[in-house]
Structures are given as structure tokens and as C-alpha cells.
Amino acid sequence: MRPAGTGPGLPEGKDRDLDRLLARVARGDEKAFASVYDQLAGPVYGLIRRVVRNPAQSEEVAQEVLLEVWRAASRFDPSKGTAVTWVMTIAHRRAVDRVRSAAAAAEREQRIAQPPAVGDDVAEAVEASLEQERVRRCLDGLTELQRESITLAYYGGYSYREVAGLLGSTLGTIKTRIRDGLIRMRDCMGVSW
């Protein structure tokens, strides 16, 4: 099992605090929710913004996600993962749903025409924090193809097929790169379950 509080992205012990906070949210505690908001709205919004790009749409999706965290808090199961990950999974899924919907076709072409470069965006992100530094340093430790694959898939919201198309690699190569890269990220950031 995983030692408490070793997850990166949050100060020591904070992620288990969040698990407890979310349990209070499930019981209708609005103050607990405000506290969850204050800790997670930044990464939630940042991640969505990275995938969706359009600020107004990103805000809309972020609001939906945070409201969903409130609404579905009782469905969070701490035996399956941390609260942080539960929230980020909802955020990523909603962001990807938004960009993969047919309505976004035109915008999508734009996005594909200009695949994001992770370095730039990480640098341009306003909130410079230790967590950010750590993620960035770990990303720097990947091979180029691993980094590109993970960046396009996670921060770009592309499917691994699309990533293969963008990088001109086979599906098998991309699958492996994403997996190997994430394993390296896991080891670098010290995530264990």
C-alpha cells in the first residue's frame, strides 16, 4: 500500500486530507467543498485550459467539473485511488469530451494544426509552484518521444491513435511510449499505490 502523503503535487499529507474532506463533502458540507475548491481549482482549471484552450469554454467545463465533484462526492471510493486523482480524472474526461465532440470540429483542426509544446505552456503557466517544478523536472527526464506522446495524450487530450498520427509512429510504439513514460513519471514523482 502507499505511504500517506508521498504523492507529488501536494504538500505532505495533503492528499489524504483531501480524501477526508471529500467524505465530508459527500455529506453535504459546503465549507469542506470550499476547501476542496481552493486546493484543486487551479490544477483543474489549468488542465482543462490546456486541453480545451478557449478560456470561456475552459471556465465552463471547469465549473461543470467542480459542480460534479460536489454532486457525485458520495461516489468517490478512497480504496480505488486518491481524491486528487478522482477529481482530475473527471476534469480530464470532461475536457476531452468537449474537444472530441463534433461541435468542436473546427477548433479541433486548429488545435491539430498547432500541437502544443509542453515546455512553453509550463513556462507560461502563471502559478509557479514546487509541484509544477517537480512535474516539469520529471517530464524533462523522459525521452523525447515519451515526453511528446504523454504531452499530446494527456495535456493535449489526443487519443493515442491521433498521437501516432501526429508523431508518425505506429500505434504499438505510441502505446509503449505512453506506458513507459508514465512509469518513469511515476517513479520520478514518487507516486505509489
Added chain:
Amino acid sequence: MKLARYDVHALTGAYAVNAIDDEFEREKFERHMHRCQQCAGEVRDLTETAGRMAFGVSRPPPPGMRDSVLSAVSRTRQLPPVVDHRKPRARHWWTGKLPMLSYSLATATVGVAIVLLISLIGTRHELDQVRARSAALAAVLSAGDSHAVTQTISSGGRVTLVYSLRKHAMIVTTHGLPAPPPGKVYQLWFIGPPTTRSAGLLPGSPAGRAGPVLSSGLARGDTIGITIEPAGGTRKPTTTPILLVVAHG
């Protein structure tokens, strides 16, 4: 068999970052995960890792967002906990038809394929041929009226067409197309109101990845088709097309 298993297993990373857009493939992987404890553990690990990666792009939300979320919260009833042991389907994935591959994505794919081709082929003669072909491919890709269409084939795999009516040409690439039955080939067609013409054969490949194949002779009003025909091809299609795409102007 062993290869196939490994293949499914390698999807743990893509699954963790929500990068499997094919619902069938994702369900197949989920079924595999139920039987493979190691995979389930790895997915959990990698999902946690991905979740932490969000902190790498953290960004202060717009100023009014906190108030509007908190006020929406006070007006929103929460879901009751799940008491049933059956897991609710966590995701209602978008199941509409595959989006058209954008022109630029196709350009990137074919462009990289061209570069790879060039880098792989050593002899000068072949290189010259490839260069001429690359120029022809580039002409279609860069034509102002070029269109890109990606279609999923029901028997498996996907076909991407990039065509230009102005250049009277089409580029075909395939991905994951099953090998044709022994003694058969995939044949391309331009099916027009006046005539149906062969547009060449798709070279087979073990990985089902073929192309880019360049075919000329596309005319306005044509429908582009692919059929399975006896080796060497035929003059007219003899089987039901596995793909039909109307070449819009």
C-alpha cells in the same frame, strides 16, 4: 497469442490518460483488466501519476469562478451513495461516428511517412523515384481544394483518403486493415457516373499499414471505393465495396 496479450497489456498507459477513443477497444481492455490484477494495479498507479501531472499546468481560475461554483453548489442536490454492488458506468463516452481526420493531421501523417520512406530507402535510383513521388504527394496535399476523410472499415482498420479534384489525384493510407484473404488484394476504384476505373491496388503489409498510395485520374462526381478482388486486380469491381466515399468538390 502471447503477442496479443502483450498488446492489450501495453494499453495501461493510454487507458490511464484517457487516450483510447475506440469504445470497443476500451471495453476489451477493461475486460482484460478484470482478469489481470497486475494490469489493474498498473492502471491505478499510472492514473494516479496522470492525476498529479495536472499540477504541472495548474493555473489560477478566473476570478468570478469561485463564487459562481459555490453558489451553484448551494442550489444543487447531491447524488446518493451507490448501495448497489454493480458499478455504475462511469463514462458515457461519445459514440458518434469518427470525426473526419483533419487535413492537417493527414498532412502530418503522410508528410512523416514520406520522410520515413526517404530515410529508409538507400539506393540513389530508388531515392529519385521516391522524390518524384513525394513531389506528387505534396502537390495533392498542398492543393487548395484538397479534402481529407478517414473512415473506419467494419471488418477492421481505418482508411484515410486525401484527394484533390483540381489535381485529379488521391492519396490513400490505411491503418490496421486486416490482410486480404489469400489470393486476394484490396483494389481502389474511381466510380463515376460515366465509368468505373481502377485506381490501383493497395500494397499489403503485415501491420495493416499501407500507403501512401497515390492514384491519379479522379474526376468530379466520382465516388472513391475499395473492394477485395483476386490478386492482380480486376477491370471492374466484383464484390461489395468495403468503403465508398463521394469526392466532394
